[in-house]
Amino acid sequence: IARRVAVASEKWSDARSMVTARVVDAYANIETIKLFARDGAEERYVQSAMRRLRLRFQRFLRLMTELGLGLAVLNGLLLIGVVGPALWLWSVGIVSVGEVSAAAALTLRLNGMSGWIMWVVIRMFEHAGVIREALRSLAVEHEVRDAPKAPALALHEAEIEFRGVSHHYGKGRGGLDGVNLVVRPGEKVGLVGRSGAGKSSLVNLLLRFRDPEAGQILIDGQDLRQISQSSLRGAIGMVSQDNSLLHRSIRANILIGRPEAGEAEMIAAAEKAEAHGFIKGLRDSAGRSGYGAHVGERGVKLSGGQRQRVAIARVILKDAPILVLDEATSA
Ligand SMILES: Nc1ncnc2c1ncn2[C@@H]1O[C@H](COP(=O)(O)OP(=O)(O)O)[C@@H](O)[C@H]1O
Ligand SMILES: [Mg+2]
Numbered sequence: 001i002a003r004r005v006a007v008a009s010e011k012w013s014d015a016r017s018m019v020t021a022r023v024v025d026a027y028a029n030i031e032t033i034k035l036f037a038r039d040g041a042e043e044r045y046v047q048s049a050m051r052r053l054r055l056r057f058q059r060f061l062r063l064m065t066e067l068g069l070g071l072a073v074l075n076g077l078l079l080i081g082v083v084g085p086a087l088w089l090w091s092v093g094i095v096s097v098g099e100v101s102a103a104a105a106l107t108l109r110l111n112g113m114s115g116w117i118m119w120v121v122i123r124m125f126e127h128a129g130v131i132r133e134a135l136r137s138l139a140v141e142h143e144v145r146d147a148p149k150a151p152a153l154a155l156h157e158a159e160i161e162f163r164g165v166s167h168h169y170g171k172g173r174g175g176l177d178g179v180n181l182v183v184r185p186g187e188k189v190g191l192v193g194r195s196g197a198g199k200s201s202l203v204n205l206l207l208r209f210r211d212p213e214a215g216q217i218l219i220d221g222q223d224l225r226q227i228s229q230s231s232l233r234g235a236i237g238m239v240s241q242d243n244s245l246l247h248r249s250i251r252a253n254i255l256i257g258r259p260e261a262g263e264a265e266m267i268a269a270a271e272k273a274e275a276h277g278f279i280k281g282l283r284d285s286a287g288r289s290g291y292g293a294h295v296g297e298r299g300v301k302l303s304g305g306q307r308q309r310v311a312i313a314r315v316i317l318k319d320a321p322i323l324v325l326d327e328a329t330s331a
Contacts (some may be wrong), residue, residue, distance in 0.1 A: 005067075022045060023046055067118065153228070159220055160217075165180075165217060166179070175201055179202065200240075247297060248294060254270060
C-alpha cells in the first residue's frame with residue numbers, strides 16, 4: 001500500500017511540475033506568444049497539463065479514500081469483535097461491567113490511534129514520492145568532472161590548439177568533424193561559418209562545458225581534461241551569443257568579472273564597452289539609478305545591444321589572457 005501511495009504521489013508531483021513548467025515557459029516568452037496570436041492555443045496547452053494534474057490528484061485522493069474506508073471497516077470489525085464477546089461474557093456472569101467498559105474504551109482508543117498512525121505513515125510515503133520525483137532531476141551525474149587532484153592551468157603564452165576535435169552531440173554526424181586549429185600567442189582569429197556550422201560548439205568545448213567526443217584541446221600544451229575547470233574558465237573571458245544578466249544591479253553584473261575591482265576600474269571598463277553613457281541615465285522602478293539600477297524582471301529592461309555592452313564591460317574588467325567573442329555584437 002505504501003508503495004502505491006508513493007507512486008501515486010510521485011505522479012501527482014510530476015504533473016504539478018509540468019503545469020509550472022508550461023506556465024513559466026509561456027510567461028517567459030510572452031512576447032513571442034502575443035506576436036503569433038497563440039494565446040488560445042497556449043491556454044489549451046496549459047489546460048491540458050492542468051487536466052492531467054487534476055486526474056492524478058483525483059487518483060491520489062481516491063487511494064486515500066480507499067485506505068480510509070478499509071481502515072474504518074477493520075476498526076468496526078475490531079469493535080464488534082471485542083465488545084460483542086465481552087457483552088456475552090458479562091451476560092453469563094464471567095466478567096464485570098467495569099471490565100466490559102474498560103475493554104470497550106481501549107478498543108475505541110486503538111481505533112483513534114490506528115487512524116492517526118496510518119495518516120502519519122501515508123504522509124511519509126507521500127513525501128517520499130515527492131522527494132523521489134525531485135531527485136530524478138537533481139541527482140543527474142555531472143558530465144564534465146575535474147580529474148582527481150587536477151592542477152590549475154599553468155598559463156605562459158596562451159597558445160590554443162584544437163587537435164583532431166570532433167563533436168556531434170552524440171548524433172554521429174554533423175557538427176565538428178576533425179577540426180585542427182592552432183591559435184598562436186597574441187593572434188586574433190575570426191571563425192566564419194553559416195548558422196549551425198559549429199562556431200559556438202567550438203568555443204563551448206574550449207570552455208569545457210562539454211568534452212569533445214574525439215580529439216584533444218590544449219592550452220600551452222596542457223589537455224583541458226587534466227586541469228581544473230575553474231582555473232580554465234578563470235583564464236578565459238567570454239561574451240556569448242545570448243548573454244543573460246543576473247537580476248541584480250548593473251554594478252553587480254559588471255563586477256562579476258572581477259569582484260575585487262574598484263569603482264573607477266569598473267567605470268573605465270564600462271566606458272571602453274561604450275556602456276557608461278546609457279548606464280548613467282538608467283533608473284529602475286524602485287528609484288535606484290545609474291550603476292545601482294537593477295536589471296531584469298523587477299528592474300529596467302535593457303535592449304539586446306545594451307545587454308551585450310554590459311557583458312562586454314564585464315569581460316573587459318575580467319581582463320583574462322584569452323578573450324572569446326561569440327557573435328558578441330549581433331544585437
Ligand atoms: N546542446 C546541443 N545539443 C545538441 N546539439 C547541439 C547543441 N548545441 C548545438 N547543437 C548542434 O550543433 C550544431 C552546431 O551548433 P552551433 O555550434 O551552435 O552553431 P553556430 O556555428 O551557429 O554557432 C548545430 O547543428 C546544432 O543543432
Ligand atoms: Mg553560435
